[in-house]
Amino acid sequence: MIRILLVDDQTLVRQGIQTLLDLEEDLTVVGAAANGQQALELAEQLQPDVVLMDIRMPVMDGVAATREITRRWPQIGVIILTTFDDDEYVIEGLKAGARGYMLKDADSHEIVEAVRIVTRGEALIQPSITRKVLAEFTRLAGGHTPVTSPLTEPLTEREMDVLHGIAAGKSNREIADQLCISEGTVKNHVSSLLAKLDVRDRTQAIIRARELRLIP
Numbered sequence: 001m002i003r004i005l006l007v008d009d010q011t012l013v014r015q016g017i018q019t020l021l022d023l024e025e026d027l028t029v030v031g032a033a034a035n036g037q038q039a040l041e042l043a044e045q046l047q048p049d050v051v052l053m054d055i056r057m058p059v060m061d062g063v064a065a066t067r068e069i070t071r072r073w074p075q076i077g078v079i080i081l082t083t084f085d086d087d088e089y090v091i092e093g094l095k096a097g098a099r100g101y102m103l104k105d106a107d108s109h110e111i112v113e114a115v116r117i118v119t120r121g122e123a124l125i126q127p128s129i130t131r132k133v134l135a136e137f138t139r140l141a142g143g144h145t146p147v148t149s150p151l152t153e154p155l156t157e158r159e160m161d162v163l164h165g166i167a168a169g170k171s172n173r174e175i176a177d178q179l180c181i182s183e184g185t186v187k188n189h190v191s192s193l194l195a196k197l198d199v200r201d202r203t204q205a206i207i208r209a210r211e212l213r214l215i216p
Contacts, residue, residue, distance in 0.1 A: 021115070
């Protein structure tokens with residue numbers, strides 16, 4: 001059973017998300033918090049597998065809470081729930097160590113699958129959010145795409161296939177099904193391309209690949 005902590009300052013949002021999660025046999029909501037400080041207290045007490053974290057909250061915002069949770073309990077996967085007007089928080093959310101980034105208007109299937117993916121130790125970011133991240137990097141660079149050094153070792157054709165799957169927001173399992181290979185093989189390709197791109201996670205891999213014009 002996957003144990004989930006919900007963090008959002010709006011009671012109706014928490015209740016709505018809990019209702020859809022409770023429909024799944026392998027998911028259970030073990031607690032709910034209205035701000036980041038409460039999230040820290042409940043994370044210590046309940047030790048959930050996944051935290052669904054809002055960004056804008058009183059007392060302590062979601063970015064600060066995510067940073068503390070990932071520092072104290074790195075085994076807990078945090079999925080940040082964001083909205084289209086949260087651009088200024090996106091980069092900080094990346095730095096805070098969240099494993100997932102979902103828009104609040106994502107459908108129930110996407111949120112449920114994101115929880116399962118993060119629980120397996122993978123990372124997930126919706127393509128639309130990835131585009132916003134790249135746009136923010138460009139803005140911070142003065143309107144120009146950051147210039148980066150070329151790869152010392154090029155990606156193989158199969159690694160490029162996997163990279164395109166990641167950029168499309170697919171999980172390892174979905175990429176494996178699409179390419180007709182095992183999920184373990186996909187994980188190996190992901191590890192290899194992360195090393196070649198010199199990044200630590202899938203989100204940074206997409207950003208780096210776009211900087212290098214490996215993907216659109």
